[in-house]
Amino acid sequence: MAEPTPSSRGTDLGDLLRRLRRRADLSQRELAARAGVPQPAVARIESGRAPDPRYRTVERLVRAAGGRMRVDVEPSAAEQPTAPEQPTAPEQPTAPEQPTAPVPHDDMRDRAGRRYPAHLDVWEVHEPRDWPGAWWAEWYSLPARLYPLPLPPATYRLNRDYRDERREREAVRQSVTVRRVTGPTVPATAWRFVAELRDGELIGELRAHEESPHLRWGDGERAEEREAVLDGVLVLARYRRLGIGRRLVQTLLEALGPVRVRALTEQPGISFLHACGFGIEASRPAAMRFEASVSGARPRRW
Incomplete structure (x- = not known):
């Protein structure tokens, strides 16, 4: 399946890369190892701190995540015909490309303002039983003021x-x-x-x-x-x-x-x-x- 590339259509490269990683079930380190790219470079691209990465770097990352790069070249004004020389059959509608599914928790942030891992499942924490780190919640029913640790806004499992x-x-x-x-x-x-x-x-x-x-x-x-x-x-x-x-x-x-x-x-x-x-x-x-x-x-x- 062809994936859209960064172009004038306004594709967010960082968002696209996170979507590809989630579909391929890869962490940033795993994707970087497959593509032969440093992991900090992947983090900078996804966070938008690398606004103009090298094309070769992007291509290696997209391919390592199971995507495919494609470049469309629009004809210039001189190359566009002014009028058809002969009647042509109407163009058949083409099926739109299937977009990569968005990361469901991409708008969530931790207390430091960082995104959660794209390839994992993240859920909000409302009470101790929602948080795997609240081991004490299995045996004790404590009021919030007595929690030994503060509850995070969201959590996930690495397993x-x-x-x-x-x-x-x-x-x-x-x-x-x-x-x-x-x-x-x-x-x-x-x-x-x-x-x-x-x-x-x-x-x-x-x-x-x-x-x-x-x-x-x-x-x-x-x-x-x-x-x-x-x-x-x-x-x-x-x-x-x-x-x-x-x-x-x-x-x-x-x-x-x-x-x-x-x-x-x-x-x-x-x-x-x-x-x-x-x-x-x-x-x-x-x-x-x-x-x-x-x-x-x-x-x-x-």
């Missing part, structure tokens, strides 16, 4: 494996679809929803069934009521904490309409269902579980 996993998870969050499964394998009084990726990989599933309260309680006056029981919600471990489980539950609730839904769960399912809008119903009897003893002691009931 590329973590970065790639983060990008993959974000791509999954945006591309996953939820659909209902019907057919002879699913009874008419049951629901099954699955979460899938674009290639059809199944990464989540929800199952529920309908239950008539009057059959359970023997109350004929409640025969018109309908109730659904949530049998379970499963999401692959690597794709959890992306909101996929909540999307499955929300899709079920939208399909059921006014039908009541209940579920029986333990931690951490309680926290999950609470995040989905479920509440604890005190009128329900508490669930009891009986476990046989392995050591020969008396069984415990609770």
Whole structure:
């Protein structure tokens, strides 16, 4: 793919170089090593402190980042024909060049006014859990005045494996679809929803069934009521904490309409269902579980 070059069109060379570096996943040092150019030269070009770099230097940097240089020469006034000698067919529209994606955090600066690395993912820090450097936040809930270190405006991770996993998870969050499964394998009084990726990989599933309260309680006056029981919600471990489980539950609730839904769960399912809008119903009897003893002691009931 041809990349625009610095010309009268006003292309910002520093911005273009940062975009190329992000697309190629290269730091300034890595790009400089590939191009055989000193790293300070790359920093000066990207920051605008080298307004007129040598063409050969720019070409080496662009090529090392996977781009391609192109020079367009406009014809002079004497070379331009005044009138066509013969009718010509109308020009066919050409597809515009695909521009390089901008660096999403290019307008962010650290406390010293410097840009963050273009090839890494940067996010704002609002509280300690947003900052990997706040190791103390995992064990202590401190007010802001007692933070042992000041929080930076933004942060990033140098570990590329973590970065790639983060990008993959974000791509999954945006591309996953939820659909209902019907057919002879699913009874008419049951629901099954699955979460899938674009290639059809199944990464989540929800199952529920309908239950008539009057059959359970023997109350004929409640025969018109309908109730659904949530049998379970499963999401692959690597794709959890992306909101996929909540999307499955929300899709079920939208399909059921006014039908009541209940579920029986333990931690951490309680926290999950609470995040989905479920509440604890005190009128329900508490669930009891009986476990046989392995050591020969008396069984415990609770």
